[in-house]
Amino acid sequence: MSNILELRQVSHAYNGPFVLRIPHLEIREGSITGLSGPNGSGKTTLLKLMSFMEKCRSGEICFRGRPAQPFASEVRSRVSLLTQEPYLLKRSVFDNIAYGLRLRGEKNGLAGDVSGALELVGLPASFAGRQWFELSGGEAQRVALAARLALKPACLLLDEPTASVDAQSAGKIRQAIMLARREWGTTLVIASHNRYWLHGICDRLLFLHNGLLLDGGLENVLYGPWQDCQDGRSAKRLADDQLVYLPARPMPDGSAAISAEEIVFWGSGPAGEGSNQLQGVIRGIFLENTAGKLCAQVLCGDQLFLVNLADDLLQKNKWLPGQQVTLRFPVTSITLLPPG
């Protein structure tokens, strides 16, 4: 499978320090890539650059092997971005969806294309006659998605597509983009805070922190303040006074990350010298799409940890949401991250 997008030595800034540095990133044709990371980590900036909405400060972004720029004819209407709060043009729903098709010079069969796009996002064809101000937030989001799907883009980038919609709309959006991938081979890049959503549909997960792309597994991030313990070690104190010991003292504004792979459910017994052992409650168990693995979200104090579960262990221990569990992971498995 070839690359649809490739970033080479890309960095970007907004009148100040760099907000994004990506030495190299490839997005495979037809894949679904998830982008996670805290607020301000650079997810939206990365999406804007990859969708050619903005020009990167340095480096180059290739579309199907060739460097491309914003407004270039080879990327216009082939790469599309759905922003977190999509803007609808001050026109009817029909005109909003038909806008991109008209730009492409498609004049015939517009009515069919528009109603087809509406159907994709679970809205009736009668919606086409509505004005932009007659829609709810969820409907507006789905109409905005329909306007992009009508173009049958080769690559669709979505920024928090389900953040401000109800469960029903979220479900319809998910169905629509999966259909786009299945029917037209659309490559999807999705930024979201919703781990269930990302783990459920993505082939690959990327983690952004302070504008740096980290290895895909660092799903759990701890933020300061940090504490110096009496034994000389540094730790993060959780809301219920449990301590997470760190391999060294992080920088004051830095953070720490732990891969879900490194955390295990621990039956009983004292924590070893080099291990962290935390009591928590299972908040949810779900199936990760990437490798078909089971994952659990465990709340320890005020910190939510994502943990990979072995299938046979789950069967054996009959873990269920709401159950008290003990997590264990080596102190050395924690990666200290620099401040932004």
Added chain:
Amino acid sequence: MDFIVQGFIRAIELLLQGDGETYSAISVTIRTSLYSMGASLFIGIPFGYLLGFFAFPGRRAIRMVVDTLLALPTVFIGLLVYAFLSQRGPLGDWGMLFTIKGIAIGQTILALPVVIALTASAVEGLDRSLRLTLMSLGASRKALFLSSLWEARFGILAAAVTASGRVLTEVGISMMVGGNIKWHTRTITTAIALETNKGQFAMGIALGLVLLAMAFAVNFSLSFLRRRGMG
């Protein structure tokens, strides 16, 4: 009080009888306004778009100058245009002093800051996501410009209404640059000023009513367009 009532009755008679002098002033006013509004919208909308859409060095300073020009007195514009178009002026060879085109130039200068400033404000007020949305749907640079203008259409309509209000009701430019020449450059406002000085209230009132009707017509058509645009 009687002379006002008499004036109104006579005004209606003048309009109904198709009084040549009255209709000449109306015709001159319509022509000068059309020329000046056409020119100011043609120049002012793109300039206002640039000022409102793009961030560039000196933008604030230009904006401040344009905003200051909103309060430009019509007699001062009349004076400047007169100085440029008079025989001794740099544009004296054009022979446009005391012509309808001369008045239109002055009125364009009057309307231009209004169109630019209000268009810039309308474009500035557009949602920041509009650019991303248009680009996401495959807009070229030209389509981005035209579609952004269309999104700001209600603000631009307001700019056009405000500018036409200033142009229709100004006296200073028409008087100084046009010279208030009967059958030639006499506009509604200069005619009202002259006839009132002469004690001829009827024609003044008749022309005043026409001016009011024109202002109403402009506002009504734009309000109709706005309602249509809202769907």
